[in-house]
Amino acid sequence: AQTVTQSQPEMSVQEAETVTLSCTYDTSENNYYLFWYKQPPSRQMILVIRQEAYKQQNATENRFSVNFQKAAKSFSLKISDSQLGDTAMYFCAFMKLFNYQLIWGAGTKLIIKP
């Protein structure tokens, strides 16, 4: 069975700093998808970034980028020039190819301090 581990329960950084959130996963699959979702205090889950395992290029979305290391089964999220609005829970998730179920990590609480 697939598992997703986020080893940092909570992190805090100063506004404008860069922060990296860690995620590791365990799978025997070769092709799959990885996601980072953000859950702000409003509770609504919002997609930050999506990575296809068969693509070697790391996905980026504005200030958000990932470091995808397939052999190490690592999928970290880097937030550059952090903003107060980035304060949220961040969840890493895994999905097998041709499957509907997302497997979620326990989340990292990120606090951006002014």
Place this chain on the structure above:
Amino acid sequence: NAGVTQTPKFQVLKTGQSMTLQCAQDMNHNSMYWYRQDPGMGLRLIYYSASEGTTDKGEVPNGYNVSRLNKREFSLRLESAAPSQTSVYFCASSEGLNEKLFFGSGTQLSVL
């Protein structure tokens, strides 16, 4: 656009009571999902509907039933609520397989 709309936002039940959580999406998505979120844990899939007319069990289906009423609506029913079902429930939708999910704002359910 409203996206994914869930009702109610909050609900308190007594053990043994029943209720239905409603979910509707206006994005013409094929697939819909119900997740629960417990403290200190990631989301867990309860049921999903890959397309209109189909439903399948997820990771934690016991104690729940679902209905895909039409392409827009997907409801979750608790027939006899138990304290272990106290959780935040999220409905989500996607265009289809392996596509990104769009979430509703959640329902905080407490079972006393």
